Amino acid sequence: MFPASLLLLLAASATAQTTVTPSIPHSPPSTASKLDRRVASLSIEFSYLPSFGGNNSAPNELTRSLIQRIVDRTGVGPDLRPGGITVDSSVYDPSAKLGLQLVTSPTGGIYKTIFGPAYFEALNVFPNSTRVTWSVNLGNNTVGFAQAGIKAALEHIGLKSGRLFAFELGNEADHYSWGTTRPSTWASADYTSQFLGWTSYLSRNLSIPQHMFVAGGFAEDPTSAAPMTTRSIIAEGAESANTVKLYAQHTYQYSTCDPPRDAIATLEHLVDHRNITAYLDLWRPQIAAAHELGREFTVGEYNSVSCSGKQNVTDGFGQAMWLADTILYGASIGIARLHLHQGATLVFQSSNQANGPGFSWYDLWYPTESERYGAARAAPSFVAYLLLAEAVGRTDTARIALLDLGSAAPEQLAAYAIWEGPALRRVVLLNMAPRTDAGSETAVVDLKIKTATVKRMTSAGGLEEKDSTKTTWAGQSFAQGVAVGKEVVEKLEDGKVTVRGAEGVVVFLH
Ligand SMILES: *[C@@H]1O[C@H](CO)[C@@H](O)[C@H](O)[C@H]1NC(C)=O
Ligand SMILES: *[C@@H]1O[C@H](CO)[C@@H](O)[C@H](O)[C@H]1NC(C)=O
Ligand SMILES: *[C@@H]1O[C@H](CO)[C@@H](O)[C@H](O)[C@H]1NC(C)=O
Ligand SMILES: *[C@@H]1O[C@H](CO)[C@@H](O)[C@H](O)[C@H]1NC(C)=O
Ligand SMILES: *[C@@H]1O[C@H](CO)[C@@H](O)[C@H](O)[C@H]1NC(C)=O
Ligand SMILES: *[C@@H]1O[C@H](CO)[C@@H](O)[C@H](O)[C@H]1NC(C)=O
Numbered sequence: 217m218f219p220a221s222l223l224l225l226l227a228a229s230a231t232a233q234t235t236v237t238p239s240i241p242h243s244p245p246s247t248a249s250k251l252d253r254r255v256a257s258l259s260i261e262f263s264y265l266p267s268f269g270g271n272n273s274a275p276n277e278l279t280r281s282l283i284q285r286i287v288d289r290t291g292v293g294p295d296l297r298p299g300g301i302t303v304d305s306s307v308y309d310p311s312a313k314l315g316l317q318l319v320t321s322p323t324g325g326i327y328k329t330i331f332g333p334a335y336f337e338a339l340n341v342f343p344n345s346t347r348v349t350w351s352v353n354l355g356n357n358t359v360g361f362a363q364a365g366i367k368a369a370l371e372h373i374g375l376k377s378g379r380l381f382a383f384e385l386g387n388e389a390d391h392y393s394w395g396t397t398r399p400s401t402w403a404s405a406d407y408t409s410q411f412l413g414w415t416s417y418l419s420r421n422l423s424i425p426q427h428m429f430v431a432g433g434f435a436e437d438p439t440s441a442a443p444m445t446t447r448s449i450i451a452e453g454a455e456s457a458n459t460v461k462l463y464a465q466h467t468y469q470y471s472t473c474d475p476p477r478d479a480i481a482t483l484e485h486l487v488d489h490r491n492i493t494a495y496l497d498l499w500r501p502q503i504a505a506a507h508e509l510g511r512e513f514t515v516g517e518y519n520s521v522s523c524s525g526k527q528n529v530t531d532g533f534g535q536a537m538w539l540a541d542t543i544l545y546g547a548s549i550g551i552a553r554l555h556l557h558q559g560a561t562l563v564f565q566s567s568n569q570a571n572g573p574g575f576s577w578y579d580l581w582y583p584t585e586s587e588r589y590g591a592a593r594a595a596p597s598f599v600a601y602l603l604l605a606e607a608v609g610r611t612d613t614a615r616i617a618l619l620d621l622g623s624a625a626p627e628q629l630a631a632y633a634i635w636e637g638p639a640l641r642r643v644v645l646l647n648m649a650p651r652t653d654a655g656s657e658t659a660v661v662d663l664k665i666k667t668a669t670v671k672r673m674t675s676a677g678g679l680e681e682k683d684s685t686k687t688t689w690a691g692q693s694f695a696q697g698v699a700v701g702k703e704v705v706e707k708l709e710d711g712k713v714t715v716r717g718a719e720g721v722v723v724f725l726h
Pocket of ligand 6: 528
């Protein structure tokens with residue numbers, strides 16, 4: 217008889233050897249979705265765009281470098297949507313000397329965002345291939361603000377540049393009934409009718425081509441309680457003015473906006489493949505409604521935890537694992553692009569939120585020195601954007617599917633296959649389980665592939681790692697926007713790859 221402790225040891229080492237043998241279709245199945253090279257896109261809070269981009273006399277070089285690391289891999293910059301709550305108090309002043317002037321309360325709440333021509337200089341640190349979704353004020357209910365905002369973008373970005381991708385009216389209009397500019401009865405049909413009226417008028421008045429507007433952009437999860445959804449506005453005739461380019465909704469699964477939601481915004485809940493997939497599945501009917509019309513569906517703004525994230529949950533490597541799984545799963549169910557929101561705490565967003573002023577705990581990078589974070593640098597989660605950039609590749613013909621690993625596989629192991637044309641090109645494996653000393657969560661994946669290379673996203677301290685110099689992609693860290701360390705490209709061992717807890721790999725077929 218073995219002593220009980222030895223049995224346990226044997227059991228642990230047996231589970232440490234868990235081998236998964238996925239069956240991967242060699243050509244894309246009919247359920248595979250189109251994979252956009254720009255799937256991992258960005259949203260930056262309107263009033264903080266200059267903090268991230270700077271201006272011509274003080275361009276933000278960290279932002280420029282970090283974005284260039286993505287361009288190095290995909291050939292294009294991520295799409296950018298300057299937007300969010302502050303767009304609904306934005307006013308363009310063509311004679312403003314400063315790019316941005318905020319009218320704030322003593323506690324830092326933003327009443328008004330006045331922007332001038334120099335505001336557009338913040339876009340110059342992004343490559344020309346970064347397309348801009350330009351948001352204008354709808355919240356104030358004054359069409360002149362929207363008209364001036366679009367006119368400014370036409371002058372300072374221009375349609376000919378190819379950078380002006382779409383216009384967006386306001387932010388999260390499903391919450392307008394909470395404010396003072398709409399009646400408390402403000403409903404989906406009211407939004408749709410105002411959308412049709414304004415987009416028709418603005419298109420005519422400013423000679424905008426047809427189909428240039430994002431429709432929707434709602435905050436609420438599309439459950440039966442949602443006041444407005446992509447489906448509801450389509451049913452109400454959103455297409456009837458020929459102004460819709462695509463549909464968007466926002467996704468924030470967790471929140472620190474109030475104590476009950478703050479309590480469940482834990483790292484354990486966040487980095488959980490089942491939670492990620494179950495949540496995004498709520499949008500499937502909305503995605504289908506857009507696709508039935510031949511339109512793209514995007515997540516116009518999202519992040520892990522609303523009201524600016526959460527310390528020790530969204531500011532570590534766990535956020536990188538969450539990002540990789542969220543974006544790849546989103547793509548696999550037909551979401552064209554997801555705009556990851558960046559910014560700083562908005563004092564007026566909630567009167568009982570957990571966070572004080574400062575760059576958001578979920579930001580991918582901290583663009584300038586700040587009291588909260590110290591020196592400007594990439595956040596520990598930035599490396600996820602490099603894993604994603606190499607996973608999506610450089611073509612516009614890729615397709616992606618989540619692989620069914622069977623019921624015997626670890627629940628927290630996610631596997632995605634990516635095809636270009638008919639050929640299987642890459643496999644992404646994400647082990648979402650927390651890393652333990654015993655390593656019982658380690659997965660060995662037998663791909664039965666002879667020649668392939670492997671790049672790994674990992675960190676020294678697992679999900680909790682908060683030092684950006686210790687979170688790496690292919691052996692290199694990117695805290696200052698440039699690679700530090702020697703690139704590590706691994707090979708499969710006898711067709712197999714080992715993925716520890718809190719690690720992701722991309723396997724490249726040759
Ligand atoms: C450009 O950015 C610098 C640094 O933030 C700022 O001091 C200056 O006022 C900005 N210029 C304009 C025109 O906004
Ligand atoms: C981007 O486009 C502008 C205007 O067409 C041009 O002046 C600039 O050189 C371009 N920048 C890059 C990096 O290609
Ligand atoms: C709408 O804009 C006007 C003019 O700037 C301003 O006085 C008013 O406070 C704004 N309303 C809201 C709700 O922001
Ligand atoms: C656009 O609207 C403005 C009023 O805000 C008006 O002066 C101008 O003539 C209009 N232009 C066109 C082309 O309709
Ligand atoms: C997320 O996962 C945890 C267990 O890991 C579960 O208890 C919880 O109900 C899930 N859903 C949410 C929304 O947190
Ligand atoms: C986050 O972790 C640090 C270090 O362990 C701790 O000092 C801090 O209080 C934690 N913050 C929160 C909000 O839990």
